[in-house]
Amino acid sequence: MSRLENDTFLRALARQPVDYTPVWMMRQAGRYLPEYRETRARAGSFLDLCKNTDLACEVTLQPLARYPLDAAILFSDILTVPDAMGLGLYFAEGEGPRFERPLREEWEIRNLSAPDPNVELRYVMDAVSEIRRALNGSVPLIGFAGSPWTLACYMVEGRSSSDYRQIKTMAYARPDLMHHILSVAADAVVAYLNAQIEAGAQAVMVFDSWGGVLSEAAYREFSLAYLERVVAGLTREREGRRVPSIVFTKGGGLWLESIAAIGSDGVGLDWTMDIGRARALVGDRVALQGNLDPNVLFAPPEVVAREACRVLDAFGPHPGHVFNLGHGISQFTPPESVDALVETVHRHSRRLHAAS
Numbered sequence: 267m268s269r270l271e272n273d274t275f276l277r278a279l280a281r282q283p284v285d286y287t288p289v290w291m292m293r294q295a296g297r298y299l300p301e302y303r304e305t306r307a308r309a310g311s312f313l314d315l316c317k318n319t320d321l322a323c324e325v326t327l328q329p330l331a332r333y334p335l336d337a338a339i340l341f342s343d344i345l346t347v348p349d350a351m352g353l354g355l356y357f358a359e360g361e362g363p364r365f366e367r368p369l370r371e372e373w374e375i376r377n378l379s380a381p382d383p384n385v386e387l388r389y390v391m392d393a394v395s396e397i398r399r400a401l402n403g404s405v406p407l408i409g410f411a412g413s414p415w416t417l418a419c420y421m422v423e424g425r426s427s428s429d430y431r432q433i434k435t436m437a438y439a440r441p442d443l444m445h446h447i448l449s450v451a452a453d454a455v456v457a458y459l460n461a462q463i464e465a466g467a468q469a470v471m472v473f474d475s476w477g478g479v480l481s482e483a484a485y486r487e488f489s490l491a492y493l494e495r496v497v498a499g500l501t502r503e504r505e506g507r508r509v510p511s512i513v514f515t516k517g518g519g520l521w522l523e524s525i526a527a528i529g530s531d532g533v534g535l536d537w538t539m540d541i542g543r544a545r546a547l548v549g550d551r552v553a554l555q556g557n558l559d560p561n562v563l564f565a566p567p568e569v570v571a572r573e574a575c576r577v578l579d580a581f582g583p584h585p586g587h588v589f590n591l592g593h594g595i596s597q598f599t600p601p602e603s604v605d606a607l608v609e610t611v612h613r614h615s616r617r618l619h620a621a622s
């Protein structure tokens with residue numbers, strides 16, 4: 267088994283006893299850090315940064331140099347997968363992601379195929395290997411992908427959407443086409459995550475950022491069924507250790523028990539549901555990851571500390587909590603707020619775990 271100095275994150279996902287609650291943040295490497303903005307300016311565009319192995323490794327490590335975080339997450343994007351399928355990803359400055367060739371015509375959809383992650387996404391695998399080497403066993407490295415449904419939202423809409431009109435039209439009017447896209451995306455995500463595990467990722471997370479825009483019935487049919495297929499296809503063990511998976515449906519609180527039943531080790535929670543109530547529903551069947559509202563980080567440090575303690579106390583002294591934000595950290599976050607957050611999570615949770 268490879269040496270790991272700090273395996274608190276993996277222990278928490280396995281619902282094993284820990285001395286303190288591990289913490290990392292979604293989008294922990296990003297624009298709120300001046301050193302990220304500096305590296306990004308050197309790289310050119312955001313996509314150039316993702317495709318430059320050395321610089322992707324550099325920005326992955328930046329938040330860990332500042333804060334005693336308990337995990338690193340690969341610096342990349344969920345949309346690298348549809349880009350590798352030939353849809354032509356680009357980022358319009360200040361407007362978010364766009365595809366040059368969104369899926370509109372039936373023939374385009376029928377021609378879709380899963381990319382070979384070790385060819386079309388070689389740059390991601392190279393980044394994973396380089397980051398693992400650079401981490402040198404300090405903390406585990408998380409790999410990730412988008413959920414089939416969330417990838418399909420971008421592939422069909424061609425950009426971020428406010429009403430999901432195109433994709434919902436397809437889901438209701440042409441479910442056969444919708445299922446074809448989701449099925450190819452699920453195959454692509456499984457191959458992509460397993461290649462990341464092969465390259466050195468020690469845990470994987472699936473981001474279902476837009477599952478929460480669906481009705482319950484549509485969520486089960488178009489998102490959850492494919493999340494279950496992805497989880498079932500994942501490599502379970504590598505280097506003599508379990509490779510845990512985390513599934514995060516933003517807005518999925520109402521469906522928590524169903525999400526907790528698909529076979530992942532952890533479930534991500536946004537900020538809308540009390541994490542104590544969530545734990546009461548799922549027990550120790552899965553670990554829970556979350557669930558501080560990222561906007562708390564705009565308040566003074568004593569408020570950040572109070573709100574972090576509120577989440578820790580709500581979960582209680584049980585094993586199986588990975589502290590995180592309920593969604594990605596905002597680019598406008600003062601970096602000092604993160605100091606207060608990480609320090610509070612570690613200090614307060616040590617007390618909780620010692621007292622139990």
Ligand SMILES: Cc1c2[nH]c(c1CCC(=O)O)Cc1[nH]c(c(CCC(=O)O)c1C)Cc1[nH]c(c(CCC(=O)O)c1C)Cc1[nH]c(c(C)c1CCC(=O)O)C2
Nearest residue numbers: 292293294295296312339340341342343344362473475594
């Ligand atoms: C939906 C989604 C995307 N990307 C991602 C999701 C799922 C999570 C979520 O719901 O937020 C996932 C993602 N994107 C990024 C990471 C890196 C790892 C991390 O630090 O967590 C991860 C895990 C970097 C990024 N991905 C992006 C940035 C900002 C790019 C920049 O301008 O430097 C970063 C650091 C760009 C991106 N990429 C995407 C959008 C909508 C945007 C624009 C967002 C914005 O402008 O705030 C698609």
